Amino acid sequence: MKELNTGDKISLLNGGFVTIKKELGRGGQGIVYLVDMNGQPKALKWYHNSLDQAFYNNLASNVMNGAPSPAFLWPERITERQKGSFGYVMALRPQNYYEFGNFLLAKKSFKSFQAMMATAMKICNGFMMLHRFGYSYQDLNDGNFFIDPNTGDVLICDNDNVMPQGEKSGIMGKARYMAPEIVAGGIPDKYSDRFSLSVILFMLFYANHPFEGAKVVACPCMTEAYEKKFYGSEAVFIYDPNNKTNLPVRGIHQNVIRRWPVMPAELRETFIREFSPEMLKNPQSRMIEQNWGKLIASLRDKLVVCPHCGEETFIDEAKPQCMNCGRDVDVSKKLKLGLRTLLLTNGTRLFIDFDNTPDARVAINPQDRNMLLLQNLTKDKWTAETPSGKVKSVEPNEFMPVKQGIKIGFNAQYKGEIIINNQ
Amino acid sequence: MRCFDFHCQGESHKATDKVCQDYSYSHIDENGLAIAVVCDGHGGKHYFRSDVGARFATEIIAKNVREFVSNIDEAMFVGQPFTQQAAIQTEIDRQDFRKEKPIDIAFRQLFGSIIGQWQQWIEQHASDNPLTEKENEHVEEQYKKEFLSGYKLERIYGCTLMAYVSTPKYWFAFHLGDGKLISFDQEAQWNEPVIWDDRCFLNKTTSICDSDALNEFRYTYQGDGGFPVAVFLGSDGMDDSFGEETNLVNFYVRVAKSLVKDGFDATFADVKETLPVLSKRGSQDDMSIACVYNEEALKEALPKFILWQIAITKAGILKVNSKILEATDRRNELEEKVLTLEKDKIALRYAQNDIDRAYTEKQQLVKKMNILLEEYYGKDYVLYQDEVGERPKERQQVWRMDDHPFRVHLVWVENKNNRIEL
Amino acid sequence: MSLLDETVSVPRRTMTLFFMIDTSGSMAGSKIGAVNDAVVNVLPMLDEISITNPDAEIKVAALEFSTGCNWLYNEPKLASEFVWQDVQANGLTSLGAACEELENKLSRSKGFMQSASGSFAPAIILLSDGAPTDNFEAGLAKLQGNNWFKSAIKVAIAIGDDADKEVLAKFTGTNEAVFTVHNIDALKQIIRVVAVTSSQIGSKSSAAGDTTKQDQVISEVQNAVDNIDGAEVATKVDGSSYADDWD
Structure with missing residues (x-):
């Protein structure tokens, strides 16, 4: 296999081509180059050895189907076989990873x-x-x-x-x-x-x-x-x-x-x-x-900011002490979500669903420092029902008080209830 | 290939009846595998069994290195250029992250096995060997308690370690803690092949008993055919005796020369006699040294070693020359003035002292230089000489006319031809 | 020993004691007089330690700081050769600049730590009566990055109640190493005790540290201070530094 040089043009399956800019790195299987594809910088992985047709076909079909989730840096285009080998184009890995x-x-x-x-x-x-x-x-x-x-x-x-x-x-x-x-x-x-x-x-x-x-x-x-x-x-x-x-x-x-x-x-x-x-x-x-x-969500539900030392800590409800400073953390205010229990403490972010964007933030009421507030960080409107039956809505970015018995509908799938254990 | 090693009790240990806590080992196997190891047990009161720890570390290193070399895929080393890997903390400090290669994973496995087996051995030793009478008498209560509780037992046995290993195809060296590993190439140039760990400073050191020991290993390897001509391992008792590193290197050069000129047996006997003396004059600490060298290559490089010594002696002379000139200028300047300030009178005294001291140093250096010149050039060598000379120029006081008529004052002048000048 | 012939040098090891002396205007009069007197009298004691100590010889360097800063000599001198010249008091308190200057000299290649110091950390004694008038934090930050400083024995002597003890504690790293004096006699005595203790402990070969030398000096000086009228030790810091519950 010949290695590629700056300026080489590599044609892609189903049309188009990329131009080699420089080598980014190399590994056991091939070399990764920085390339230009229609003005966009991309990466090209070029195999050392021409692999068999079964591999090529599998790769081509993966390209067709697209990435299963955004977590994957997936092959975007496969090249045609040329110069004794072939490769595939993918997005560049961002800095700081x-x-x-x-x-x-x-x-x-x-x-x-x-x-x-x-x-x-x-x-x-x-x-x-x-x-x-x-x-x-x-x-x-x-x-x-x-x-x-x-x-x-x-x-x-x-x-x-x-x-x-x-x-x-x-x-x-x-x-x-x-x-x-x-x-x-x-x-x-x-x-x-x-x-x-x-x-x-x-x-x-x-x-x-x-x-x-x-x-x-x-x-x-x-x-x-x-x-x-x-x-x-x-x-x-x-x-x-x-x-x-x-x-x-x-x-x-x-x-x-x-x-x-x-x-x-x-x-x-x-x-x-x-x-x-x-x-x-x-x-x-x-x-x-x-x-x-579910396990990871459950861990996140217990991850709060310690009100005393400001550090993150996991809280065990049975022994609610901060991991760092050892002081007691108030765990009386909770949000029950199906089988889950999310602890509510000032500064904590809540993750209702299983992605990595926080859905709610817990804050303190500036007028009444004994009361916690919940801020809607999602794009959807929440529907809240008070214990007396009143129905209120919480628009995105709006705050609502953390009071015993309030039921919150976050969306069709998730519904929770605020529980406050008074000591 | 030949090797030797030696370790001895330090002067301060003799005084306090503390055993030697250093240990050394060296061997050339039949298959051409050369191993040199030096381990230094910590000296404080806490580390009352570090001599055992140092010995165990040495034995385990020798054993595990042999197993490593016989099982490892040689291809990982062959063709590799001189490659250094710093301790993990050093990488973090420099924000210079190297990608892990299979050879790094292999080394981590080797180092892990050394720490792990050392831990087993010392725990076994502690359980088989309860506190002795002597330990009961001398060891402080808090450390005795620690020993009995078994908590952090490793500290009591803690030590540093360093090793150099070479096969016919490649070599590698690793180091955890202080002490110095010095290598010489065919040009008699010296190097510290393993990257230093800044956490080892003055009397602080990283150690096999640290909780993060595995990440404190630092190592270097080469498989492209380049081999050092000689490698010297020395515990910190050695380098502390010499202060500046070039003094230590110079000592090793001296040993290298002796190996060529006086042969192995005489040199080894010399080393054994010298180290205790060195401890007494220098660090007071336990001394250990291990050396692996290539006989023919060392012989070939001998003249270059002498040239190196000549070069550093010359550098020393130039330095002391400038000290002499600077102090002389200072003194002359002060002498010109009429001294009323106490400050100036003191400065004048100091200047004169500095000149005298510098000349004494100069004389020693010139003596050194002449010995080396004779060694290199043979009997017909030319004595060293320079402008500044080895002793202050003769001066005497003479009267000089003032600007004001009928006034004279005393000045110093150089007595060039034994005549008085006006 | 033919291996230790004339071509091989085994130098004597050195421990360097640094005096950092505040010579600002507020020190004028009896305070600076006491400092001068004390140092002159402590030098012979240091010399004795140096001579009788097989481990190391003791060298002294003195840096005075007021509006600017100034080394008394261009290199550390053996205690026996150090001729003390009385310093005068006048000007501001440039402790930050003094820290930077000290940091310059705490180096082997271009500073005062050249002469084959082997493994002896220096001892640094800071004497001051007032608050710094320049950017002390910046100067100290630079100093704290220096390895020699990190391993050094650091002691501060606060002269009078106006002394900014917090600043001095930042310098030494702990307020236990700050000793306050209220009268001239105490000042003289404490200079002597601190200098002698630091030199004794500093110049002994020690092993991979348990009690640091700094702690040893602190505890010995604390004991001695009990007997000095007019001198006091800082109280132990309260371990919990957390604010109370906000509700």
Whole structure:
């Protein structure tokens, strides 16, 4: 394969062409160039080796179908075969997005838990949509995710290996993200993707791999044989309550050692269940994306701003102390939303649905500092019903008081009620 | 390839009956694998078993490096240019994020195995070896409690570590903490191949017992055929004795020269005798050194080593020359004035002192220079000389006419030809 | 030892003690007189420590600051060779400029920390009676980025009630290292105690720090201060710095 030069024109399938500007980077599979497409800057990934027709066809069809969700930096156009190879055009990755690997090594950190939750939610949604479209991921690794540490926005890249479920693309992802049955040689599908999702979420929250503990540290050099063992046949969750042979090690797994007790119990329980030996052997019973979404929403519901020290904290209703300053946080005011309970404290933003745009803001009434207000941050009108039966509407950006018994209809899908527990 | 290593108790440890907390190791395996390791256990009262920690770290490094080298895919190294990886915190400080390559992941695995196994060994040691009589007597209550509770046991055994490893196809070095790893190339140019960690400053250091130890490893590797001619590992007892780094490098040059001229056995014996003396004169601290070198290449580079020494001695001479000239100017200026201010009288005294001191230093340097010149050029070498000279020029006081008639005053003049000038 | 021949130098290690002296107008009279007297008398004591200490020799550098700032000599001098010249008091209080000047000299390549200092952090004693009149925060910020400063033993002596103790505490990093004096005798005594203690502790080889040298100096000086009439130690800071509930 010849490498491309500045000025080269590459023709696209179904018409048009792009002009090469310069090289942006290169990896195992190909080289990425900055190109111009009708005056727009784009990126072109050009493969080192001409891959087979099946791959080409799959890529072309992915282009046709479009991205399953905005989380994916998806191939926009595929080139014609030329100069001994081919490639695809995609949007440029925006500045200030960093590879997930940087977060794992703590070179970069989330600005806030809120941002971390946003990333988790978007990845979940992305996977859910991917599977709805009938795809499975195939080549998942930490190089695929680019995250903005301030907002938590995430882009999933390198989507050229996305395949319909049940097909094996031949590109094997790192064993770390592969379900044990795939490490053993099986074919990736949505169940093994769910495993990968659980690993990614674990790594997002704890910056540590769920199977990397004392066992993995035993060998100075990770060989294929060890990999098959540690991530496959003999995988043990680091915090498996019944198997303490793989606990995290001081000095090496510091991130998870610090964060495991700090993040809510709900999260711990979920992971202990998902990575238990029984679950590992049972791909079909793995938690579906929707339920991960519910879990993340539930965490967000408990994430408030401490009125004393101003820092974010998760609140356990049973023991409502701030994680940072230790002082009690008033959890008497809540919004019940179906099975969910959202805590209302000044400064907190509420996420009603499962996207990453806050839907409401909690503020203090300047005239009566004992009363909280709720601001409508959505584009829709809310309908509120008071305990005495009066119906009021809350336009976008308007405020409403937080008073016992008020029912709020946020939209057709979500309806909540304010509950105030008086001490 | 040859190697040696040595570690000895420091002067201050002798005084307080504290064992040597440094440990060193070096070996050339039959397959051409060379390993040199130096570990320095922390000296404070808290770290009362750091000698054990240093020894364990050394042994584990040697063992794990061997396993690493025999299992790793050589292709990862072959062809790689000289590549350095700083400690993670250094990368964050510089905002210079390198993308992780498979070789970096492999190194992380190696380092993780060193920390993890070290942790196991010391915990086992603590449980197999309860407090001794001596420890019960001398160790402070709070540290004894820590030991018994098992909380943060690693601190009690804490140490720094550094290693140099070479195979016929590639070499790598890694470092956690203070101490210095110095390499020499064929041109006798020296280098510190592993990036420094600024958290190691004065007597503070990063350590294997830190909670973030894995991220504190820094390392360098090369697989494109470039190899250092000699590598010296020294604990901070060494570099603290010499102060400025060029003094330490100069000492290693001296050792390198000796290896070529006097041979391995004589030099090694010398090193063993010298280090305790150095500790006494210098850092007072435990001393350890490890060295790996290529015999033929070192021999070839010998003249260049002497030239390097000549160059730095020359630089030193130039520096002291300018000190002499500056102080002389200062003194002469003050002498011109009629001194009434106490301040000026003191300044004059200081100027004269500085001149005297500078000349003493000059004499030492010239002596050094002549030794080196003879070494390089042989018996027919030319003694070093320059304009400024090695001793102050002879002066004497003479009377000079004032502007005002019938008034004279004393001035100093150089006594060039032993005649009095008017 | 043929390896330690004339071509190899093993220098003696140095610990440098810095005096930063406020010579603004308000120090005029008995205050500056006391400072001059105290320093002159402490130098021989420092010399004794230097001679009897096998670990390091002690050098002294003095920076006076008022409207501008000025080093008494162009390099640190051995305590025995340091001839103290009385300083006069006159002008404003440019502590910010003094901090910047100190930061310049706390460097190995172009400052005062050249001579093979091995592993000894310097000791810095700041004497002042009033508030800074220039941009102190900026000067201190620059100083706080300097590694030598970070590891240095820092002590401040506040002269009289007008002294801005908060400023001094910012300099030393803790208000426990700020010692206040109310009369001339106490001033002299405390200068002596602080200088001697800092030099003793500063010039000892210590190990990977538990108690920092600064803390050791603070606790020894605190003990000594109990016996000095007219000198006081700052009280411990209240740990909780959070405002009360806003409701």
